Amino acid sequence: MKFRSVKGMQCPECCGPVEVRHVRLPHFACPHCGLALCVPNRFLTAARILGAGLGLVLCYAFDMGGIAFIVGPLVGFFLIGSVLAVPLLVIAPPELEKNFHIRRTLGL
Numbered sequence: 001m002k003f004r005s006v007k008g009m010q011c012p013e014c015c016g017p018v019e020v021r022h023v024r025l026p027h028f029a030c031p032h033c034g035l036a037l038c039v040p041n042r043f044l045t046a047a048r049i050l051g052a053g054l055g056l057v058l059c060y061a062f063d064m065g066g067i068a069f070i071v072g073p074l075v076g077f078f079l080i081g082s083v084l085a086v087p088l089l090v091i092a093p094p095e096l097e098k099n100f101h102i103r104r105t106l107g108l
Helices: 041-061 068-091
Strands: 027-029 036-038
Touching: 041 068
Parallel strands: none
Antiparallel strands: 027 036
16 A cells, blocks of 8 residues: 655745744745745634634533633634644645745835
C-alpha cells in the first residue's frame, strides 16, 4: 500500500520548503530567499470558524444555556480558532502567498 505524502508549504518565489517553525502570523520572510510571505486569510478564517463550531459543541456538551451559548462560540472563534491554526498548518498546509501589504510611510 502506498501512502501519499502531504505536500508541505513552499515559497511561491524560490519553491524552497517552509517549515511550521518559520511561520509567523500574519506575515514572515522566506527562510531561503527572504521574500515577504503570508498565510492566506481564508485559511485563518477557516480555522476560526472551526473554533467557533467547536466552542458551540462544547457549550452544548456541557449543557450550557443562556448567554454562555452565545459567548462560547465567540470565545471559540478567537481563542480556539487561533490555537487550531498551528496544528492545521501541519495537517492541511496552505499555499503561501506573497505579502503585498507592506507598510509604507506616508505613501512615499
